[in-house]
Amino acid sequence: MNLNQYCIEDIPRREFLQKSIKGGLAIAATPILMSNLMSCSGQQSFSTKITLDPQMLDKTIKHALKNGGEFAEVYVENRISRDIKMEESKFKSGVFGISQGAGVRVISGDKTGYAYTDDITEEKLLRAAEVASYIARGTKPVAPQNIERKERDSFVTVKLPLNRVADDRRLEVMKRANQAALDYDKKIKMAFISYYDEVRGRMIANSEGLLISDELPMLFFIVQTLGEGNNTRHMSRERLSRHSGFEMFDEVSPEEVAKTAAREAVAMLQAKDCPAGKMDIVMQNGWGGVLVHEAVGHPLEADNIAKKIGAFTGKLGQKVASDVFTMVDDGTIPNLRGTINFDDEGTQMKRNVLIENGVLKKYMTDILSAKQINMERTGNGRRQSFRHIPIPRMTNTFIEKGKDNPEDILKSTKKGLYVQSLSGGSVNPITGMFNFTCRESYIIENGKKTIPVKGATLVGSCLEIISNIDAVGDDLGFAPGICGKGQMAEVTAGQPTVRIRGMNVGGSKA
């Protein structure tokens, strides 16, 4: 069943499921398949490096194509993770997980068969191959190539490997953030610090002869602060995430993250009701890029294009946005959260210009959709874990920087809404209708930021919004996020300061 809505943001997973999986199963046992925050290890050196007999993978691929089909793949994954929470200045919990498993996929025409196993043994892999090949029964088999090890460029550098960092150092970072948040202002009543890291080992083998493996470290650090005053409360949030080693905290200090969060919580206690109706929007650089992630990025993922139902179907080569608008998806930017050495199908990552000066140039593909629409593989085949089929997903997606001075953009806007940050949003990739919730925004009067207003909603249609962007700043910035499309993916959204004319704003004031 298709999801009608994709969303990116921080809704707790349970709610995400309730909200957006139309037709998903809500049985008690399902979460195993939906979540995979695995974890585990103390100082003993657990390794995520996958060492498997290539013979076994070869055999599995051959078995998967025995009944027919044109493509088969084995994806083996191993993940060690730590998830620590601090609330009310206490370390509430620490979760360690070790998870491993392998998925076998068979493609035959437009059909996909998939099965996975937790146990990586020859017997279980062959059984998974058997199940996955169900959809290919009776078709003419394509002979698989013998697998051969390949290497790919790495875009992730590590100075301090996570498996060599003592737990104390993780706790220390959290304590520092907690203290900095509480010290920021006495209106900060509490800080919620969430620390997550993982190392994901991958090995991919397929019937095209590919055999490739790597290990990807990731850190995700979130500070939320609760501000109280003026008879109201505001929960703010700041996130820091990279594919890198623990040196991330030397480059951006936990205090800096905490202060950014605390500043928002205090500022928003002054928020007034936001007016409703059409307004010009100036969106600050950084996480505002989630706007194009939703409004343009999802509709440019090739799965719905291949189905001929996506909002941008048939528009390749056409002018779809204003001249100042160029949008890029680039999984090679060193160490960003959306960066990956190769996608989860083993395709080389690269910089993909999707829309160039307003002209639609490219869709984002995985192996299946690339074949279906007869386009190149762009390196966007990603999956949450071995429990999921790869589908076209974004990596680091952003509006390319323009020529305008961000201050001038604000100054030249007589009236409108200055959106400093967004919580997140969602889009219907078929109709292109999207929405965003503002996290921090201010009324613009005569080219100046004035009073803060309560979390307003912005709505519109994707084709409309990119035609209405009339100013693009030179201050490109990035911020990390979680993207949900039936399965989760780690992404980065980015943009310079931009102005969008005439968006519908949902405020509580007439």
Added chain:
Amino acid sequence: MDYKNLAERLVKKCLKKGADAAEVYIETERELSIEVRNGDVETVQETSAHGAGFRIFVKGKMAFSNCNDFSENALDNAVKSAVKFAQNTTPDENNVLPDEKTITNVEGLYDPEIAKIPMEKKIELAKEVEKLAMKDSRITKSAGSGFFEGEGEIFLANSNGLVKSYKSSGCALGVSVVAEKGDQKSSGGEYCTRRFFADLISTEEIAKKAAKEAYSMLDPQKVKTQKAAVIFHPDVAYAILGGILRAINGEKVLQGASFLAKSMDQKIATDLLTIIDDGTRAKGMSSKPFDGEGVPTQKRVIVDNGVLKGFMYNTIVAKRAGVKSTGNASRGGFTSLPGIGSHNFYIAAGESTPEQIIRSTKNGLLLKGVTGYGINPVNGNFSGGANGFWIKNGRIAFPVKGLTIAGTAEEMLNGIDMVGNDLDLNRSFTAPTLRIREMQVGGE
């Protein structure tokens, strides 16, 4: 594998490795997912999985680990890791495990028939529902149909001698289609989820609803920014219930991070609002005999004719608040610690028919879709994108898209002036049609 025995054995292993108290949560499951598009199978996924979560207490400090590898070596490592990490967390006298040995008797959680029905029949059902949804000439494309099934078993044991398990199943059938007219595109979908295969509603009914949802939104008209009545269709129950659910979380209440923190036994809504949380309903999609840490589930009144009557607690938060667990420990599977969550959470049915509600509305919005996060649980603010139908003089006049609505929980809950009798308890997070007297609607 005898998982119950394994769970008990693993509890002993935890104690042996240095835990003062321990809980082992084992989950096994099997799932089948079939997706069909344009009359042919698009994907078939069949999976089975298991995993164990270990909650460990050492001198009042708590830690958790999990793994999906059941070899003795891997289980040993998982337990050792949790014991070791427990040294790092902050001790808390409230860190205790439940000891209630009973379970609530809940009927109809497991259907042994689902697994026995051949795959071909399930594929046929998905094909049929798609074909029927495409029958209407206004529907131009299929976004796919699907059949899903899953079944699983949960085993829970802790060092207070508690050992429990239950089996559950579920299946779903649904379809999503697109209606096009000129440049316009409109999507619609409908699905049915049940514990028992035989309880799935007919393919005709699902198909008809999906098609209608798509074509009825064609040719939307614009409306001006204004204050107007808003009728919440059952499909958008989340917009109201989500924020309330998070605001009655006992931990958020203690932390002061809830707009309802100081409202116990106070009137928070009009008399027409009654909210229930029911973990015991037979065949309920979110029913279960015990919660995520083994406490028997109950049926509780959360809001009684407008008066807030209950917060939700798990064992640890309840002890801290000086109350008893309400059986609301929620668990996102074996990989997570118990949090706090609802079971079948719903607004009780009222007296009006949905037609009466529409007929008595002079000017307003029938809200069919709402985007955004619903009511903010911390401060009660609400703002979202909206679509649905505009109502003029008691009749549906035309579809509307790309609107916004906003307000506060206080205004909304105290503005409920009609509640429908069309509650569908087959959904687990639901409400009947209800009307809010006036909200700010943003348009042209």
